[in-house]
Amino acid sequence: MTQSVKFNKLDKALLYLICVAVLLLAIYAIGNFMSKKDVAYIDIGRLAENYEFKKDLENAAAQNLYKIREAIDSLKMLQKVVGNNAHLDSQVIYAQQVFNDYYAKSNKEINVKIWERLNPVIEQYGKDKQLMLLIGANGAGSLLYADEKRDLTDDLTDYVNKKYAKGN
Secondary structure, three states, rough: OOOOOOOHHHHHHHHHHHHHHHHHHHHHHHHHHHHHEEEEEEEEEHHHHHHHHHHHHHHHHHHHHHHHHHHHHHHHHHHHHHHHOOHHHHHHEEEHHHHHHHHHHHHHHHHHHHHHHEEEEEEEEHOOOOOEEEEEEOOOOOOOOOOHHHHHHHHHHHHHHHHHOOOO
């Protein structure tokens, strides 16, 4: 035997108010969640270019490249003094190859090192800022449009450089 429950007008009004309150609370919670979990972008080229760690690595590589360039210049001056000399010519060519190889290798190593260091810091930044998504724009069409207010490149650059200065 089933019993049916009958609601009077007051019960129906109370139930209606409870439903409206729950709906408003859900809308507020979703809105609050969405305002905290935002989407932003960074210009990865600008970030990398202004990263102090990258500048330090490039300065160290530049010192080595300068030493190799000095050796090449010395060999070229010697070439002018000595004149045609097959052995000296091959030494100049070899030194230029060493220079080019070192330049390419150092650029590749610098790139690997900065991203190994940047990626975890960027992840922490996203968590600290409560971002839902942080997009890396590279200027080659990966991000076709975004509101400039969503560009956090400068803020992230300051963040990573402060972490680097502290030894992180």
